[in-house]
Amino acid sequence: MRIALGIEYDGTDFLGWQRLSHGRTVQGSLEQALSRVAGQPVDVTCAGRTDAGVHGACQVVHFDTEVERAPRSWMLGATSALPPTVAVLWAQPVDPAFHARFGARSRRYRYRILNRQVRPALAARYVTWERRALDAERMHAAGQALIGEHDFSAFRAISCQAAHARRQIFSLRVHRAGEEVIMDIEANAFLHHMVRNIIGSLLPVGRGEQPIEWIGELLQGRRRDVAGPTAPSAGLTFLGPRYEAHWGLPSEVSWT
Template identity: 40%
Template sequence: MRNIKLTLEYDGTNYCGWQRQINGISIEETLEKVIIDLFEEDIKILGSSRTDSGVHARGQVVCFKTKSTIPTHKIPGAINSRLPRDIVVVYAEEVDMDFHPIYSTKGKMYSYRIINRKMEPALMRNYYWHVGYNLNFEHMQKAATYFIGEHDFSSFKSQGGSTKDSIREIYSLNLTKDGDYITVTIEGNGFLYNMVRIIVGTLIDVGRGRIPYDSIGDIIKSKDRRRAGITAQAHGLYLEKVYY
């Protein structure tokens, strides 16, 4: 028996998210069906992150166990030849049998992309959140510093998550701006349900002047979701990398 680890890239636009759903086609379902057909085994895949509907990924990690002797370096091409073009296996490797894509995780990196101008985009509408308000980028950068470190992030999670412990550590949170385009990059040891999107939405509310940048520390300490900002739209979010 072998344990195969895959690194995936996908465009989440046409899917109901990573996890199998009854109300739409998921990335998990699509990939698993291809793997079962290819390996001719009853295989169950495990993903590292349950990305929501519309969320994209550059570094989703998946594992599955197989008896197949297909050489590891040939697995990505064999799977990709059967997948739709918006899901791609970029790398495959054989790992220890006790490796688990969730429980072996040491951290993750996400990015979030914003286009900040009056007119909505035509070409990148599925990959950027359009924000039509004037934003104070300097205040957003100052607000970002308050998130760094280990905190109880109860103010920055949506209801519905399965985890009971809300303490997480943010290693870095950086904002860059290139013309109308803003990118938020965040790394941490783990993230609560919708945590990244709520942090981004809060930064946008800071930029709009609705939340003072120096109140972020108090919002974190309050553990009150009502004091944080809006939840940013899903389609601007990218799972960039999972650390092991």
């Protein structure tokens, strides 16, 4: 039997998603909790791995098991065994052909920037602070050069292990909401640090230090060393993947 889960987590105190032989990770904590519910080892496959400090609003995973439990038991049982910063939002049986990673049509991220003179206190774990004034409209206009399928080498981490740098961005929106500047981005897949590197390059545009056309020039130049620095992880949240509706998953992860 194949089970799919939706996972919410605060990534601040984890060394990222992927299981490691040392240190606490979200995957490691989840597998321990599920194994406790199942009474036997459980290995999960996720839609997209996140780095240390990056949060997840609805990460999707699947696992195979011969143990029969009601969806509510998987959800509540695992959540009760997880750290307080991780929760299982939903659980449901899925077709054996469903695959959390390879079945995802897209993945969505949100990056939040607190743009004010004073550093954050309450939201410090979930936003990046920028005290210099940002023009969200300029950032949005610059980001439109990234829409479509391109070689994103300029926004790829040096340590990225992907076979190639071609990805397709479906949408990118930057807007202001009070004191926050927010970027929502959706693509078929992302390179290592791609979202944080895009933000790191949009910030100089928002501050007026670079022209709107600069982002397009970086894209065409394909040089990571001339693009902006990698933005901090705290402001980044993996909103979740999207799947074809026929898999019957909750609406927040279904392609419409």
